[in-house]
Amino acid sequence: MRFKASIQNITTFTKLTASLASLGPIAWVRLNETEVRFTVIPEQGTQVWAVLSINAIFDDQYSIQSAADNVINLEVPLNSLQRALKSASQATAAHIRLTKKDGLPLLALTITTSTLSSTPHPTWGTARQQTGFDESESTIGEFGGGRERETVVTQEIPVRVLSPHQVDGLHEPRCREPDVHIMLPSLLQLKGISDRFTRLASGAKAVAAPKLEMAANMHGCLRLRINTDAMNISSVWTGLSNPELDPSQVEGGEEGVLEHPSTKMKRLGSADGKTEEGWAKVRIDGKDWGKVMSVGRLGGRVIACFCDDHALILYVYLSAEEEEGRDESVLTVSSPFNLRGVAC
Amino acid sequence: MVALKFTLAPDAAARVHDILTCLARFSETVSIEARPDGLSFTTLNSSKTTYASFTLDASQFFSRYKCAVAGGDSQVRFTCRILSKALLAVFKGRILDPRGRDSAIESCEVSVNDTADERECRFIIKMFCNQGVVKTYRLTYESADVMHALFDRNSAHNKWTIQSQMLKEYIDYFGARTEQLDIYAEDDRVIFTSFTEKITNGKEVLKQPLRTAVSAHKADFENFDAQDKIHTIISVRDFKSVVSHAETLKAAVSADYSQPNRPLQFSYGAEGIYCEYTLMTSGDRSAPPPITHAGPSVDRPSSRTRSTTTTDQQNKSRSERSAMPPPPVADSRSAARRTRPPGSAKPTPSVLPTEMTNANIPEDPDPESLFIPEQDDARWDPAEDEDDGETLGWDASANYEPGFQATFKDSGSHPTSEEQHSATEGLAPTQRLSQVRGLW
Known part of the structure; x- marks a missing residue:
């Protein structure tokens, strides 16, 4: 079993890991020849399925080998991975590989950084393609003054290798067709407001887990509301966009679109969000929502799909503009709300 | 019989704060020793594996310094022990804070009157603030002998010196909760x-x-x-404490050591402050041999060669090795850690937080604002959930207030422990307490 790659997009990887880490301590990572899949299924709360094409994170030197059709399943502690990647933020190069030490599997992240900026010698900044440090360094050293040295940091993240049958049961949650799908406004703004609401509600004593009510209609409106014994606050966004369904992606084609719940919802409600009709609502845990919002750091487009009284699914598209189409890396965050305790 | 009085400029007071912060990470109490030529803060951790000493030069560090005795004996010294928490509270971080104008000080005057007719042991600190406000703190001290660890520099043939900023960069790479640090050299x-x-x-x-x-x-x-090719292993936590303090002085840190299982000394100095740490090391980690104490070495052969310079000085004044001070009794920090039989060597495990991470969390400029300027990835973290169980112990950051992490300050009224509970314990409550208690 071999896995070796060089990380070309450290920022994306770090931000992705940070987003996942806020939802659960452990991720199941499935690596194959074309994509990387991260799955976080905490005991309660929100599940994440993130599928990224290899080159969203790694570069062409990606190599993978295993007895099971070149698929490797790993269980990775996200906090350690995040911590390890953090030290790569200033790196000139970073490599990751699966290895073993004392019989225990681990992901070794090797990070090469230039020496600290306060080094009295000005030459360090001319980033040289990193090779082995040995020979090249010594020749430079002979000229004196050429102190372009590198510090090599190795972070070893303990992992567990999962056998194929251990991950057999893992499948993306299925859910009925959504009633409303809508493009969310800036997540930073949304997070700010929902965190504020959550705080206000938890500020009132004895409310352990404040529930936010999220609702959206097919006329570009999104409503965020918190309702406690003492107060009822809501914020409404209007003028958001409801993406059109692509008939080729919907079961039943054109017909299917016509019969789609969202088409029916479109006939109800209004664009100013003032009518009570046409909203698809879910109630979600405020704190859990705050964690979900942390995917905003990835800066992707986010489409929220509301299944009225049932579930909220967020699709986060990472490689937004450059690559329209299939190659997109999708982060699916599905949040079963727990009014009826239905898990998707 | 000793009258001690000294005055600190604001900068120096801030340095004292840095020193106390560092000392507090080793032990709950700090020992103070005053001599005519200077003042020193020392501490020995409860497992006696680490000794730290900060010597402040009388003429260079203080605005005014006087340590006098009635008889005029030049060998005079005054020693005492104070809870580091208490002292730290007095010198808390705002001293130099340009924003906290009201709390900024103009000078700080410390006096101790250890005379026969003085019945109370009081360490009196007066902070002269702006607008003529004078804050006076009277701290109770305990008269105690000060122990110094001996370190034999002559036999320590391994030496290196490096800028503290470099070391700071290295420790920033270290993950949280690790315990030990292995120093190993090979080739270049x-x-x-x-x-x-x-x-x-x-x-x-x-x-x-x-x-x-x-x-x-x-x-x-x-x-x-x-x-x-020798592995020298010390406690990561101690190392981080050393580096964090050295970094405040922007000093170059020197390490001197002989071989694994023998003490290692870090030292550096600047601006009239001279800092020394003597740490126990352990050996090759594959087969860690029994470890001896680094502390005030009791009848250890290594102390036969008395070392030079400062150590000599300390030798003179050192209360003899007969009475090793008992470890602080109710040491809550060590109680919070894994308990270890007292004799069982090893550098102190640093289960304790890496205060560094706390210190690194940037303070939110305006926590109330919904729209914060974009630049800081941490803001995407879920609200109120920053706590990863690492807040135990002393905060290394300058704002030494009960709220520990700045990120907590607007997090409503939830105690964090409760939060952790709800996070780790399965189902979240689905009903409000107000509904449950509807009958009352």
Whole structure:
């Protein structure tokens, strides 16, 4: 079993890991020849399925080998991975590989950084393609003054290798067709407001887990509301966009679109969000929502799909503009709300 | 019979704060020793594996310094012990804070009157603030002998010196919760490895802290003259404390050591402050041999050669080795850690937080604002959930207030412990307490 790659997009990887880490301590990572899949299924709360094409994170030197059709399943502690990647933020190069030490599997992240900026010698900044440090360094050293040295940091993240049958049961949650799908406004703004609401509600004593009510209609409106014994606050966004369904992606084609719940919802409600009709609502845990919002750091487009009284699914598209189409890396965050305790 | 009085400029008071912060990470109490030529703060941790000493030069560090005795004996000294928490509260971080104008001080005057007719042991600190406000603190001290660790520099043939900023960069790579640091040199590289000894197998494997190896070039050191291929292991936590303090002085840190299982000394100095740490090391981690104490070495052969310079000084004044002070009794920090039989060596495990991470969390400019300027990735973290169980112990950051992490300050009224509970314990409550209690 071999896995070796060089990380070309450290920022994306770090931000992705940070987003996942806020939802659960452990991720199941499935690596194959074309994509990387991260799955976080905490005991309660929100599940994440993130599928990224290899080159969203790694570069062409990606190599993978295993007895099971070149698929490797790993269980990775996200906090350690995040911590390890953090030290790569200033790196000139970073490599990751699966290895073993004392019989225990681990992901070794090797990070090469230039020496600290306060080094009295000005030459360090001319980033040289990193090779082995040995020979090249010594020749430079002979000229004196050429102190372009590198510090090599190795972070070893303990992992567990999962056998194929251990991950057999893992499948993306299925859910009925959504009633409303809508493009969310800036997540930073949304997070700010929902965190504020959550705080206000938890500020009132004895409310352990404040529930936010999220609702959206097919006329570009999104409503965020918190309702406690003492107060009822809501914020409404209007003028958001409801993406059109692509008939080729919907079961039943054109017909299917016509019969789609969202088409029916479109006939109800209004664009100013003032009518009570046409909203698809879910109630979600405020704190859990705050964690979900942390995917905003990835800066992707986010489409929220509301299944009225049932579930909220967020699709986060990472490689937004450059690559329209299939190659997109999708982060699916599905949040079963727990009014009826239905898990998707 | 000693009258001690000294005055500190605001800068110096801030330095004292840095020193106390560092000392507080080793032990709950700090020992103070005043001599005519200077003042020193020392501490020995409860497992007696680490000794730290900060010597402040009378003429260079203080605005005014006087340590006098009635008889005019030049060998006079005054020693006492104070709770570091109490002292730290007095010198808290705002002293130099440009924003906190009201709390900024103009000078700080400390006096102790240890005379026969003085019945109370009081360490009196007067902070002269702006607008003529004078804050007076009277701290109770305990008269105590001060112990100094001996370190034999003559036999410590391994030496290296490096800028503290470099070391700071290295420790920033280290993951949280690791316990030990291995220093190892080979060829032209020096490798600092932060690691934790194996925990259990199975599911626990994933909880094993990161193992981080930082491989630096020897040329990054100001000088490096140490034997290759020996593993010297110290406590990461101690190392981090040393580096964090050295970094405040922007000093170059020197390390002197002989061989594994013998003490290692870090030293550096600047601005009239001279700092020394004597740490116990352990050996090759594959087969750790029994470890002796670094502390006030009781009848250890190594103390036969008295070392030079400052150590000499200390030898003179050192209360003789007969009475080793008992470890602080109710040491809550050590109680919070894993308990270890007192004799069982090893550098103190640093289960304790890496205060560094706390210190690194940037303070939110305006926590109330919904729209914060974009630049800071941390803001995407879920609100109120920053706590990863690492807030135990002293905060290394300057704002030494009960709220520990700045990120907590607007997090409503939830105690964090409760939060952790709800996070780790399965189902969230689905009903409001107000509904449950409807009958009352």
